[in-house]
Amino acid sequence: GDSVTQMEGPVTLSEEAFLTINCTYTATGYPSLFWYVQYPGEGLQLLLKATKADDKGSNKGFEATYRKETTSFHLEKGSVQVSDSAVYFCALKSGNQFYFGTGTSLTVIP
Amino acid sequence: SQTIHQWPATLVQPVGSPLSLECTVEGTSNPNLYWYRQAAGRGLQLLFYSVGIGQISSEVPQNLSASRPQDRQFILSSKKLLLSDSGFYLCAWSVGGSPQETQYFGPGTRLLVL
Numbered sequence: 103g104d105s106v107t108q109m110e111g112p113v114t115l116s117e118e119a120f121l122t123i124n125c126t127y128t129a130t131g132y133p134s135l136f137w138y139v140q141y142p143g144e145g146l147q148l149l150l151k152a153t154k155a156d157d158k159g160s161n162k163g164f165e166a167t168y169r170k171e172t173t174s175f176h177l178e179k180g181s182v183q184v185s186d187s188a189v190y191f192c193a194l195k196s197g198n199q200f201y202f203g204t205g206t207s208l209t210v211i212p
Numbered sequence: 213s214q215t216i217h218q219w220p221a222t223l224v225q226p227v228g229s230p231l232s233l234e235c236t237v238e239g240t241s242n243p244n245l246y247w248y249r250q251a252a253g254r255g256l257q258l259l260f261y262s263v264g265i266g267q268i269s270s271e272v273p274q275n276l277s278a279s280r281p282q283d284r285q286f287i288l289s290s291k292k293l294l295l296s297d298s299g300f301y302l303c304a305w306s307v308g309g310s311p312q313e314t315q316y317f318g319p320g321t322r323l324l325v326l
Contacts, residue, residue, distance in 0.1 A: 134311055145218075145302050145317040146256075153311050191256070193315075198308065200246075200315055204255035 104129040104196040108203035111189075115182055115210050123177040123206045125166075125192035133196040135159075135168050135175040140189045140205070149177075149190070182210045214239035218303050218318040225325055231276075231290040233321050235303030238284065243305040245286040246315065247278055250300040262286060263308065298325045 109124040127133065134153040138146040150159030155170035164179045177190060187210045192203040215238045225231060237243050247259040258271045260278035268278050275294060279287045286303060303318040 132311075134313070136314065138317075143320075143322075145320045146304075148314060148316065151314060195311075195313055195315075200258075200306075202256045 104133070104194065104199065104201050106192050106194050106201050106203040108190075108192045108206055110206070112207040112209060115208070117184055117210055117212050118181045119210075121177070121179040121182045121186070121208070123190055123192075123208070125175045125177065125203060127173050127175065127192075127194050127201075129173075129194055129196040131196060133194040135166070136193040136195070137164070137166055137175070137177050138191040138193060138202075140191065142188070146191060182208075184210045184212055186210050214305075214316065216303060216305055216316060216318040218301075218321050220321060221319065222322045223324070225293050225323065227295055227325055228292050231288070231293050231297070231323070233288040233301055233303075233323075235286040235288075235318055236284055237305045240284070240305070240307060242283060242307075244308050245280065246304040246306075247286065247288050248302040248304065250302060250320075252299070256302070259288070293325045295325050298323055 105128050107126050136151045137149040139149045140146045150161045152159040152168035158167045166175050166177045189205045189207045191205045194201050217236050244263050246261045248256045250256055262268050262280045265280055277289050301321045304315045306313050306315045
């Protein structure tokens with residue numbers, strides 16, 4: 103069945119370090135792909151999305167490219183800040199269903 | 213613009229008591245509505261979804277139920293809470309019918325069953 107696999111956390115980085123959170127997917131057809139962010143005690147916020155192969159989603163310095171050949175949608179940011187500390191979820195929409203990864207916790211230390 | 217509300221924000225309930233969590237969406241019509249549960253440090257578990265008034269699909273058999281009495285209102289209920297019902301409950305909405313369909317989440321309700 104359709105699913106999303108994202109890298110296990112937690113991830114701890116120093117401020118201004120480069121961030122990559124890996125996400126791969128299994129899906130039939132042509133899914134849409136998403137990254138959500140969840141700050142402590144809050145709901146999930148849409149961070150970025152891509153709806154077709156080779157699309158790049160970007161927001162707040164984060165970006166991810168929909169790679170159909172490698173079935174991946176890795177999240178990257180060139181220079182993380184303490185305020186980026188949160189849990190990040192990769193998700194896909196296939197048909198009428200949404201599937202979420204298990205989340206990756208990121209802590210950025212000054 | 214669209215907004216989604218959940219209440220209460222926090223709830224502490226004894227085992228065996230009833231539960232009612234409410235979710236409402238503003239600024240859109242005929243949304244798809246979803247209830248998720250997130251246990252501490254865990255991912256999302258889809259509990260229920262609804263594509264219209266009175267239409268509820270259950271993903272996980274348990275002592276919870278959901279109802280959609282109005283187009284933009286989604287209610288999660290239980291007659292008798294269990295300890296294992298503790299968690300963070302998230303409501304979400306989407307507008308279906310296109311590849312652009314995206315889920316948007318509410319602020320969540322933290323439930324502690326003692």
